[in-house]
Amino acid sequence: MTKGYLIIGWIMAIQTGFLFFVGIMAKDFPYYALTPLSLTVMSFCMHYLYPQFKEKDERMKMIREKGIFYSYFAILGFFIIIMSTLGIGLIDLTAMNLMYVITSLTIMTVFISMVIMAKIY
Template sequence: MTKGYLIIGSIMALQTAFLFFIGLSAGEFPFIALTPLSLTVMSFCMHYLYPQFKDKDERMRMIREKGIFYSYFALLTFFIILMPTLGLGVIEITALNLMYVIASLTIMTVFISMVIMAKIY
């Protein structure tokens, strides 16, 4: 099963690289490429986490709980930074592109925090 996550992550990484290349070649930041990027990160994190998660024990439950707990505060920090930045007009971004950014940050933050918790515990 872990090889499946690695294969899917590699395919998604190639797709993400292609989308970033095409978007940047057109002279714009490709916000649409953030979703495959977050799914790439998720696949590689699940490749690392699967051996710990296949055993439904107390350690797995603690990794998930602590990962979600710390992700909550990281996401609050992202929102605290994004709101004044958008409100003051420091960056101009459409609502759809903002949703791409928020969704991608959410997915990546949750899974990266679980990997960090797995390394700690």
């Protein structure tokens, strides 16, 4: 199972690289490539986390709980930063592009925080 996450991660990484290449060649930032990027990060994180999550013990539960807890505050921080920069006009995003950014930040934050918690505990 862990090799499956690694294979999917590399396939998604190649796809994400292609989407970024196409978007940059079109002289526009490819916001649509952020979601596959976050799924790539999720696959690599699950490759690392699967051996710990396979055993249903207290350590696994603590990694999940602490990872979600810390990612909650990080996501709140992202929302404050995004709302502030949109409010004062530093960035100008469409609603769809904003959803790409928020979705990808949320997915990446949750799984990266779980990897950090797995390294700490």
